[in-house]
Structures are given as C-alpha cells and as structure tokens.
Amino acid sequence: MSTPMSSPMLKEQLLTLDNPVFCCYLFWATVLVVKMLLMSLLTALQRFRYKIFPNEEDLFFKNIEVQFDDPHVERVRRAHRNDMENILPYFIMGLIYLSTDPNPTVACNLFRVAAVARILHTLVYAVYPVPQPSRILAFATMLLITFYMAAVVALRTLSFI
Amino acid sequence: MSTPMSSPMLKEQLLTLDNPVFCCYLFWATVLVVKMLLMSLLTALQRFRYKIFPNEEDLFFKNIEVQFDDPHVERVRRAHRNDMENILPYFIMGLIYLSTDPNPTVACNLFRVAAVARILHTLVYAVYPVPQPSRILAFATMLLITFYMAAVVALRTLSFI
C-alpha cells in the first residue's frame, strides 16, 4: 500500500490481532500471567505441606498456631515478590514498546527470551534451588530487556517530556 | 456494514470508548484500582490506631519505637499484597483478553464477577475476618476468571509463539 492513508492505518493496527508482533506479546504475556498465578498455588501447596498459616482462620489442622518464618514458604514468597517487582513493570513496558512500532523480529525475540528467562528464574529459585549465578543470570535477562525497551521508548518520546 | 472494510474497522475500535465491552472493563478496572489504593489508607489507619510505625521518621507519638509485627497492621498488609499478586496480573490479562474481541456478554459478566469477588475478598480478609472458606472462594473466583481469559488468549495466539 503506497496510498497517503497507509502510514496512519498501519499505526492504528499496532494494538490489534492484525499485528503479529502484538499477537506474540499477547501469547508470552499470557504465559507469564499464568506463571505468576501459579506462584500463589505453589505458596498454598507449601503452606499445606508444612502446615504454616498466617491467619487464625486458616488453621485447618489441629494444634497448630499462626507462623510466619518457615523457610520453604518464605522462599516461594520471595520468588513471587521478585516476579511482581520485575514482570509487572515489564508488562507495561512491553505494551508501551509495542506501541512505538519496533522492529518485528527484535521485538518478538525479546518477548520470547524474557518469558523463558523468568520461567527459568522461578525453577531455580522456588522449585529446585541451584547455586548462583543461575538465578542472577535469569533475573538480569529480563531486567536488561526491560531497560533496552525503556531506552527505545525514551528516545522516541523525548520531545514530549 | 458489509463492506470489505468492516472487519478491520471493528477490530481497530476494540480499545476505544465506542466498544461497550471496553467501557465495562474501564469501569470495573477503575473500581479495583480505587479499592487497591484504599488498602494503603486502611494500612495507614491501622498504623495510627495501634501506633505501629516501621520508620524512625514516622514516630508521630512520644515514647514509641519502630515495630513490624502487629497482627492488625500485618493482616491488612497481607490482604494488600494478595491484591497485588492477583489484581495487577488480572488488569493486563483483562486488557489482553479484550483485544482478542471476546463475546461481549461473557466478557462483561467476567469483569463484573471478578471485581465483586475481590471486593468481598477484602471485606472478609482485612475489614471483618470471617471463617474460611469465604476468603478462599473469593480468591478462587478471580483466579479462575484470569485462567479462563488466559486460555482463550493462548488458544487465539498459539500460532505466534
């Protein structure tokens, strides 16, 4: 399409299913949302396994009291908190980055690598702890990807400060 | 409209006020944002009521020290953290789900039920604790709705993996 309308029409379609980069974002963001919600269930699993509950009304077993410092439960909660600290800002950053019409190949690969890195982060942190620097590398991967997206967007929108 | 243009035009309007499903999402997402921010104020209320402050510079009363383990304050903070763990991913999931052009009646009802469930969750957790399984049911409602949306989106976008 080389009509005068082509450019604005393409732009309008950035956040629709007509844009394969948006579809790629949708898929991997969905994977990460599901991964995050499974952390809640993993926490619940650990609570029942080790009978550690934080509220009076949650004491489903006899002769137990509220307890807060169990290492198995707290490890999953730290992993979950780390997810919130990193994945939630990434969701917004990814959406924002998408709306600046990035290179499709670069964008799709960033979405894929970031999602896989966070799945690995959860595995080496909350499921089966392994020695460092495995967790640091998984953590740094999404962090650097988010910083890269931020740099791209900031340069594109600097004149609207 | 049965012109060849109708389908892409409809899609472009998904994230605008012309789409009543989007308006429904806007309204209930706004309700949940306000509900979440009120948790901050509820925490502050509990802190002043029981004179429990976590920072040296917050000691607004004489002869008190920083303190971290008050059950009244911690209960509200746990409810607030649970909000972040569940409502924030839901916001993104809802927006993503919307952009896949879901059935309007199903989508609107999911938005309504999810919002009401989380308001009930706050009431039975942080405001007036009641025996289980009231909180578990309120928690599971939004969790299942988010999983349903994730399944719909993942199936729609599976070819863009």
Add this chain to the structure above:
Amino acid sequence: MSTPMSSPMLKEQLLTLDNPVFCCYLFWATVLVVKMLLMSLLTALQRFRYKIFPNEEDLFFKNIEVQFDDPHVERVRRAHRNDMENILPYFIMGLIYLSTDPNPTVACNLFRVAAVARILHTLVYAVYPVPQPSRILAFATMLLITFYMAAVVALRTLSFI
C-alpha cells in the same frame, strides 16, 4: 477534517504515537518503570554493602548466614513495595484515563507531576531519609492524581456498569 469519519478516526488514534498526550504518558511511564527497576539494584547494592542475604545460595562471603531484618535493606524494600502498591495501579489507571480522551494539558501535567512526585518519594524514603511530612506529601500526590483519574473515568463509563 469535518467529514463524518473524523470523530471515530480521532478516537482510534488515542493509543498511537500520533497522539501527543499518549507520547507524554509513554515517556513518563518509561521513567517510572526505570525508577522501579533501579530499586532492585539499590536493594542488591545494600545487600552487598551490609552482607545481608536471604537465601543459602546467595552467601557470597565467608562466615555469614541468611539474615532478614537489616534496617538498611528493609528500608529500600519497603520503598520498593510502596512503589508496587502505587505506581503499578497508576500505570493501568493512566492508560485507562488516556483512552477516555482527556484534556491534553491537564493529562500531560498530571503525568509529569505524578512521575516527579514518585522520584522524590524514593529520594526521601530510600536514598536519604528526611523528616516527615516530605514522604507523606510525595506519596499523597500520586495517590490524589490516581483518584482524580479514577473519578473522571468512572463518571464517563458509569452507564456501562
């Protein structure tokens, strides 16, 4: 453009780079995402400075044990949690507010003030603690802006309840 098409076309362009208000949101949201991610690095810095690590696999120095209650580390973590409680709902609220086509001057200034307020909040909370009410004022600024946006959106979408 005074054709019958002009109104819907303008609406469709709200979430594109053609809309300067959207660009302003993009820029300041990016600033806040970067600010939030720097909190992770600030926490890591404090952990290495005071040799406080929460996991067995993180004990990078000899003769130290896992530890959770260091005031320097916990202060940064509280500031980071406060960011998540306030900035993440604000991201969604800002995007929603944008899609209701607000007054451009008002919207841009709200985005600017909110971002600067949260940067100040971090400085007076986590970097260099100063007496109250400096932190309360910085906190209240974004809170009130988010409430204002919520009120605007709720009034616009009340009929879609």
